[in-house]
Amino acid sequence: MAAVAALPPKAAPFDPETVRADFPILERRVHDRPLVYLDNAATTQKPRAVLDAEDRFYRRHNANVHRAIHTLGNEATVAYEQAREAVGRHLGAADGRGVVFLRNATEALNLVAWAWARRRLRPGDEILLTPMEHHSNLVPWQMVARETGARLRFIPVGPDGALEMDALDRDGLLGPRTRVVAFAHCSNVLGTITPAEELCRRARAVGAVSVVDAAQSVPHAPVDVGRLGCDFLAFSGHKTYGPMGVGVLWGRPERLEAMEPLFGGGEMILKVELESATWNEVPWKFEAGTPNVAGAVGLAAACAYVRDLGQDRIAAHEAALTRLALDGLGDCPGVTIHGPGPGSPRGALVAWSADGVHPHDLAQYLDQEGIAIRAGHHCAQPLMRQLGVVATARASFGLYNTAAEVEALVGAVRRAREFFHA
Amino acid sequence: MAAVAALPPKAAPFDPETVRADFPILERRVHDRPLVYLDNAATTQKPRAVLDAEDRFYRRHNANVHRAIHTLGNEATVAYEQAREAVGRHLGAADGRGVVFLRNATEALNLVAWAWARRRLRPGDEILLTPMEHHSNLVPWQMVARETGARLRFIPVGPDGALEMDALDRDGLLGPRTRVVAFAHCSNVLGTITPAEELCRRARAVGAVSVVDAAQSVPHAPVDVGRLGCDFLAFSGHKTYGPMGVGVLWGRPERLEAMEPLFGGGEMILKVELESATWNEVPWKFEAGTPNVAGAVGLAAACAYVRDLGQDRIAAHEAALTRLALDGLGDCPGVTIHGPGPGSPRGALVAWSADGVHPHDLAQYLDQEGIAIRAGHHCAQPLMRQLGVVATARASFGLYNTAAEVEALVGAVRRAREFFHA
Amino acid sequence: MPETPDAALEELYREVILDHYKHPRNRGRLDGPGAEAVELQNPTCGDEIRLSVRVQDDRLADLRFEGRGCSISMASASLMTEACRGLTRDEAVALCAGFKAMLAGAGEPERLGDLAALSGVAQFPVRVKCATLGWNALLRALGGGAAAGDGGAMDA
Amino acid sequence: MPETPDAALEELYREVILDHYKHPRNRGRLDGPGAEAVELQNPTCGDEIRLSVRVQDDRLADLRFEGRGCSISMASASLMTEACRGLTRDEAVALCAGFKAMLAGAGEPERLGDLAALSGVAQFPVRVKCATLGWNALLRALGGGAAAGDGGAMDA
Ligand SMILES: Cc1ncc(COP(=O)(O)O)c(C=O)c1O
């Protein structure tokens, strides 16, 4: 996924105005101004197709899955397993076998850390990460490293936001001790697109498993697990136009087979005695308890929605917005943009610092104009420290954002500077 | 909660016909017959109030929580934290501090097993359970026992479905080695109501923590964590008229304070360095990643819904249905009812075996008449073995069920016997 | 879809099935040389089967089963033991494929003899696992395919 | 609610606040006998404060702070150091309670002197944590109350 790099869309260019009506919340006004929602990296808004899919499930088919003979139970099971297939195919897999439905990307990453790594890592083993990971792809590895005696290593991030891939060999970061290579496909702060295929290949070459945090890539461009060559990939439904409360761990079926379940309970067992139990097949053995069936159905509807619009066209549209924001904000006095400069691949988000205006204050100011951006550490405190800031402001784009909204953002950022006498 | 035992409802008796219109799915027809949904112990149907609460959240306020300064983020945070307060109060707590939002009861029980017990148990320590636990309150303890060397012990269940409380002392089941006492408040197969207050008190007396699996009690009667005196209590939103994908662990705040988080990630941290992290306060430190905000809002709406109808009135109504089913099924030739006999406290469900008609075949037959019951091991295989069956049929009631539906069930069970020449 | 509930049910529960359920053929176990036993369970419902097969000169010389389950799973196992006796391994595997195709609503039931009695199961997807329990045990006994459910085990 | 966006903002960002933000009073650290330092962070946004307090004869003889954060958190800390200097422990705790009451939309801001400049924060619930960061550090330094966020620590 090189969101900005290669963009000759096959079909007609994408017109966001035509899709805005699909998102009921976009009619909302905030402080008497139209809502300009630029916090899509935190969570996206939901199209009617997703809300309706969940609603229809509850109004027509709601039942628990897998164990029922009655009609609703059967319909719910079929809907749930079809959602799994749909998500699997959305990730380029042949079917849904590798798709484990969980709560969010965080739970998916923790499952790999706890169920795969904790049982396998030994003192001296290494987990290779990057310093720009979201806490959700950092803290679980810290916890597991502490339990197992494994060591965390980090691929440095250069001033341009790119991973210093030379360091892999130069500093001996990747080698026979490496057991896990885990990294964000797209940084949620810098927007950096990491060389995921290369990292997965290099992980494989040393016998390490690769774990791709795709929370910020799946929403914006086609992601193909086969092409990436990863062992595990995690993303959240709510960041990709789907409902909250559903996330996905995709795992290469052989890996999932070899992995022990983390949670015990209903659905994940085959045979239970008082003192022992045997496990169900993959992927069900990782889904203890009643799943979020409506959530999975909603997520499948979200996948269908973006596919119908055309993922490449959406990516091109978002890339154009990102370029506009980079240019516009870059021209604002006192603004420093973090991450890759123009021309480098970049996800659909821009984070910046503004001299004399703390990001909170800026976000507060923008909110009064109806513009929602995020200010804070973006769950990436170590990266903030490297950038030498406690917080940044971040605008992140979705398929329904428009060039006019980006212009509104840029104008408001300029006015904020005046307001705060910066 | 003695669902059947004590029932003088203060207000007018409850008329289910008046509430059926609140549940859109009840208009559904199955095999050209009106749906008779008697699988409420697996999952309940959702009233419009719950569907609308979720929908309204997505159409008006959807945003990620806790970290946003913008208006939607603030509204979402307030909605989420208000839902926490509402759920806390629904459980009789003063506030929401002890409420951890998770995926389902299974995840809640696993959290206690993994985050509390795994870090504290030593070889020789004991975990006291019952043989009628749902797999979700059995398998996690098996897993943790295996890791820690702790031993599982079981309070026997007598032929009447009651726990043999004498055995606690007689067989030395409860003593200084007991570290955890975990049990279902209401059995999902037998309907047995366990002496939860007494078990919690006895657990406390020996310094053990008590864990109440309230998946089948919270939906049917007021449950008060203070009165119970428990340390932890788990239930699922989807079984109590709320959405799927949200469950609750309530923990006594001191216990939660002392408990390490299980999952690492966003939301649950205070300060993160590359190699280390400190945790946020209780309960947030257990909620890694983006929570199911809409789900929590929906669950709060479900709590409000049953409170408005009157939990005591609902309990009385369901008790009457249960009595009707016990009488009607008890009169069917060849039917053996499992669990407490008439007069003993019992949850709103009845499981039975019918000579010569396998529960699957019975469920299939009933489905053709539009009647949804459950057939199987109900995620309680060890109990099935004690009952000497592989599966049973189970009808379980919700507030919208009617006496006529119970009569339809009984009539169909009789006809099934003829159909299968039993 | 058959029109009335009863028609659908009659389709599912043909007389042959109820007969094999009430009077299962080839119940029991096999010991001695060449006998292979496999136990399998359907995790969704708890149905269990223990299938013994004796292969001689590449042929299924004898099959016996024990188990507990619904009419569909037990009748299917009983019918299977009859249908497979005397077949070569390859023939048995092929028959199994044909049988599964029928349950998926495809294939040619009329070529399956008595097994065609189970064709009504195709209308009831949840019951397909019941009908295939015995067959998956057979595949396992013949050393073949990924039969349902043995992801791993844990003994506490 | 103030009517126009700008009115609401002016209410939140009174001149006093912007002034204390640009020109914080009592920046720095205290050493020596009786000096107590506390570090605190707002997990939601990363704002940090390091507050030093010297108590002499039960009075807050001196307060200094360092930190990084938004105008609200830094101005609030700066205003606090001025308002608390010379108070007894009990008076400081009481002032803190009065200040928090104001942020909850209650209390009597007019009795809080310059601190009343922060009353506009009550309209912006997410910012309350910003305004209380310094005060929670003070409470902690005085050995009191459950200040925000130290559930535990982990060092990998
Ligand atoms: C007694 C009991 N405990 C736990 C559970 C598990 O609930 P869930 O599947 O929602 O996690 C159930 C429901 O199946 C139950 O009946």
Ligand SMILES: Cc1ncc(COP(=O)(O)O)c(C=O)c1O
């Ligand atoms: C790169 C990245 N990884 C992981 C996450 C965690 O996602 P969630 O909070 O949905 O678990 C996020 C979102 O905040 C993210 O941006």
